[in-house]
Amino acid sequence: MHLRYSCRLYPTKGQQSLLARTFGCARVVYNDALAVRREARKAGLPYPTATELQKRVITGAKRTPERSWLASVGVDPLIQSLRDLDAAYRNFFDSVSRKRRGRLVGLPRFKSRKDSRQSLRFSRNGFRVRPNGKLYLAKIGDVRVRWSRALPAEPSSVTVVLDAAGRYHASFVVDVEPEPLPETGREVGIDLGLGSFAVLSDGSVVDNPRFLRKAEKKLKAAQRELARKAKGSRNRAKARAKVARAHAGVADTRRDWLHKLTTGIIRENQAVYLEDLNVHGLGRGRLAKSVHDAGWGAFRRMLEQKAARHGRTVGVVHRSFPSSRLCAQCGHRDGPKPLHVRQWACPACGARHDRDLNAARNILAAGQADRRNAPGGPVRPGAATPHRARPVERGTRLGDPPRTGIRAAGAGGIPVR
Numbered sequence: 490m491h492l493r494y495s496c497r498l499y500p501t502k503g504q505q506s507l508l509a510r511t512f513g514c515a516r517v518v519y520n521d522a523l524a525v526r527r528e529a530r531k532a533g534l535p536y537p538t539a540t541e542l543q544k545r546v547i548t549g550a551k552r553t554p555e556r557s558w559l560a561s562v563g564v565d566p567l568i569q570s571l572r573d574l575d576a577a578y579r580n581f582f583d584s585v586s587r588k589r590r591g592r593l594v595g596l597p598r599f600k601s602r603k604d605s606r607q608s609l610r611f612s613r614n615g616f617r618v619r620p621n622g623k624l625y626l627a628k629i630g631d632v633r634v635r636w637s638r639a640l641p642a643e644p645s646s647v648t649v650v651l652d653a654a655g656r657y658h659a660s661f662v663v664d665v666e667p668e669p670l671p672e673t674g675r676e677v678g679i680d681l682g683l684g685s686f687a688v689l690s691d692g693s694v695v696d697n698p699r700f701l702r703k704a705e706k707k708l709k710a711a712q713r714e715l716a717r718k719a720k721g722s723r724n725r726a727k728a729r730a731k732v733a734r735a736h737a738g739v740a741d742t743r744r745d746w747l748h749k750l751t752t753g754i755i756r757e758n759q760a761v762y763l764e765d766l767n768v769h770g771l772g773r774g775r776l777a778k779s780v781h782d783a784g785w786g787a788f789r790r791m792l793e794q795k796a797a798r799h800g801r802t803v804g805v806v807h808r809s810f811p812s813s814r815l816c817a818q819c820g821h822r823d824g825p826k827p828l829h830v831r832q833w834a835c836p837a838c839g840a841r842h843d844r845d846l847n848a849a850r851n852i853l854a855a856g857q858a859d860r861r862n863a864p865g866g867p868v869r870p871g872a873a874t875p876h877r878a879r880p881v882e883r884g885t886r887l888g889d890p891p892r893t894g895i896r897a898a899g900a901g902g903i904p905v906r
C-alpha cells in the first residue's frame with residue numbers, strides 16, 4: 490500500500506530560483522496541454538494520446554522560439570505535469586459517470602502563476618535520497634531536508650510543494666507492507682460534534698484543543714490587520730504573508746493533533762464507525778467555518794489510512810441514518826432535533842440522552858449491524874437500524890425533555906439555521 494511522508498525542504502537561493510523556473514515550465518506545459526485538449530473537444534476530434542501530447546507540448550515545443558526555455562529545466566517534472574492533467578480528466582469522467590464517489594469533480598482548469606500553491610512531481614528517474622540525507626532533484630541539485638522520520642522504504646515519487654507561506658515541502662510516496670496490530674475486541678462509534686470535536690460511544694469526549702484555538706485567534710488577528718492595509722501597499726503584502734504563515738501554522742498544528750488522535754483510536758479499537766457527513770456540502774453552507782476548522786475530512790482520511798495499514802476496520806454509516814433521532818436505549822424514532830438541542834428525553838422509554846453520546850451509540854450499533862449483514866461490504870443507506878422502532882401513539886409524550894442544558898438558538902457560538 491502507498492503511504493505519504495512529508496517533510497520540510499530548505500533549498501538554497503540558487504535552488505529556489507531553479508525550482509521557481511521549473512514550477513513555471515510545468516505550469517506552462519500543463520496549460521498548453523489543457524488548451525490542446527479543449528481545442529480537440531471543440532473541434533469534435535478525439536483527445537490526443539499522452540504520447541502525442543508530450544511530443545506537442547514538450548519535445549516539439551522546445552524547438553520553437555516561444556517555448557525554447559522549456560529545455561532549461563529537467564524533463565521529468567514536465568512529463569509528470571502531463572500525467573497530472575491526465576489524472577484530472579480521469580477524475581472528472583469517473584465523477585460524472587459516478588464511478589468515483591464523493592463530491593463532483595469539475596473539468597481541469599488552467600493553472601495560474603498567482604496560485605497560492607505551486608507543485609512539481611519527480612518520478613523515480615528524477616530524484617534520489619543521498620546517503621547524507623540530502624534530496625537530489627534532477628537539474629536542481631542536492632537539497633537540504635529536515636526529516637521528521639525515516640522513510641520505511643525507497644520512495645517511488647516525490648512532490649515538491651511551495652506553499653502560500655513561502656515554505657518548501659517534499660511529499661514522498663512510499664510503498665509499504667501492512668503492519669497489522671494485535672487484535673482487540675473493542676469497537677467504537679464516533680459522532681463528530683460542533684461543540685466538541687467528537688464524542689465516542691464509550692462516553693469519552695474529544696475537545697477541540699486549546700492550542701488550536703490560540704493559533705486560530707492569531708490567524709484572525711492577522712486577517713483583521715490585513716483588512717486594514719491599503720490595497721497594493723507594501724504593508725499589505727507583508728500582512729498577507731503574515732496571514733499565510735498563520736494559516737500554515739493552524740494547518741500544521743491541526744494535522745499533528747489529528748495524527749495523534751487517530752493513531753490512538755486505531756490502536757485501541759478493532760473497528761471504528763463514523764457517519765458519512767457530507768463535509769463538502771456542509772462546507773458551502775453557514776456552518777462552513779466550524780466544519781473546516783474541525784478538520785473532519787482529514788480525520789476520516791487518517792482513520793481510513795491507518796485502519797488499512799494496521800488491519801482495522803472503518804465503517805461509514807450513510808448520512809441518511811437518523812443517528813440523532815433514534816433512542817439508543819429502546820430504538821424509538823423521535824422527531825428532528827435542531828442543533829441547539831443538546832439533551833433530550835426519549836418519549837418511549839424515558840431515557841435521558843446527551844445528543845452526541847446517543848448519536849455515537851447509534852452509529853456504533855448501525856455500523857455493527859451493517860457489518861454483520863455484509864461482512865467487509867459497504868454500509869448501505871437504510872440497511873442500518875440498530876433496533877426495531879417500537880410503535881408509539883402519535884402525540885403520546887411520557888415526559889417533557891429536560892430544560893437543563895438546552896441552550897437558546899444561536900447561543901454558544903454555534904450558528905443555528
Ligand SMILES: [Zn+2]
Pocket residue numbers: 816817818819820821835836837838839840
Ligand atoms: Zn427510548
